[in-house]
Amino acid sequence: MEHQFHFVSGxxxxGSTLLAGLLRQNPRFHAGMSGPVGGLFNTLQGEMSGRNEYSVFITDAQRRRLLQGLFEDYYGEEFTAEVLFDTNRIWCSKLRLLKELFPTAKVIACVRHMPWIIDSIERLVRKNAFQPSSIFNYQPGGTVxxxxxxLANGDGMVGFAYNALKEAYYSEDTANLMxxxxxxxxSDPAKAxxxxxxxxxEPAFAHDFDNVSYDANEFDLRAGTPGLHTVRNKIEARARRTILPPDVFCRFExxxxxxxxxLNLRGVRVV
Structure with missing residues (x-):
């Protein structure tokens, strides 16, 4: 493989977009928001399964090569960085497979106190009151x-990611998980x-925590959620009051x- 791959999930x-904006300051690195590789990976896996009548002609060695090749083919020569971070919430549910395909790859799972995740999404919805969001399939109705x-059900934006994170955290393949x-x-980007x-x-690099940038405005507008991937230039913790009703906040606390x-049965590194 020409590149060193790592994965951002969680x-x-x-903070995955913020992390991407920070990491890409290093000219050896490429990182971005969630991209299409995870979906392509899932689709390719499915098409090589028994539901395809021709899967009898596909060996596991071929499956391995095809799945590995997907990453190199997608990033190709357009991405000159030596170290590539692919971001997708699906990767926590693929920990064993990623370990088989890329033994030296690491998975960085971004986490946050759960009520504030719900709060953050609700803020986006209210801020963009005139534009139904793709997060809720562009449905204009509903309540908080x-x-x-x-968001919290097993197929929801938060619920799936949360369950995938728990699967990874309690699995036997946590050596490459942080x-x-x-x-x-x-609050402490230097420590992070x-x-x-x-x-x-990787060798240390002098990052600028006061000048972080990431532009995904076109994507956010098409998703009906302007600001979804907005990153403030200066990294700092900002205290605020929640806009959630107390019972909703307490539900996830x-x-x-x-x-x-x-509960950290396998000594996963938590920063």
Missing amino acids: LPRS YSRAEG LLQYETLT VKAIYDFIG NDAFWREPQ
């Missing part, structure tokens, strides 16, 4: 309660970056399992 609204319920807390990234570089085995050392 929970939505937990139905939106929170939809959890990066949004609260650490925003140092931990990432140590984790992936105890879901941060990664904050409980006794």
Whole structure:
């Protein structure tokens, strides 16, 4: 393989775009928001399964080559960076497979206190009141309660990612997994970056925490959610009051399992 691949996954609204804007300051790195590779990967896996009558002609060795080749073919010569970070919430559910395909690759899972994820999404919805969001299939109706319920169910934007994160965290393949807390990234970015570089085995780089940029305005507009991937130039923690009703906030308040050392059965690195 010509590139060194790593993966960014975890929970939505937990700093993955901010992390991408920070990492890409290093000219050796490429990182971006969630892209199409995860969906292509899933589709390719499905088409090579038994549901395809011709799968009898496909060996596991061929499956491995095709899945590995997807990454090199997608990034190709257009991406000259030596180290590529592909972002998708699906990667936490593919930890065993990624370990088989890319033994030296690391998975950085971004996490955040759950009520604030719901709060962040609700803020976007209210801010863009005239534009129904792709997050809710462009449906203009609903309440904060139905939106929170939809986000949290197993197929929802938050629920799927949360379940995939738990699967990875409690699996037997955690050696290449690190959890990066949004609260650490925003309050102490130097500590977060140092931990990432140590984790992936790369030499240190002087990042500028006051001048981070990432532009995905066109994508956000098409998704009916302007500001979805907006990144402030200066990384800093900002205190605010929640806009969620107290019962909605409390519903998710105890879901941060990664904050409980006794639940970290396999010693996953949590920063």
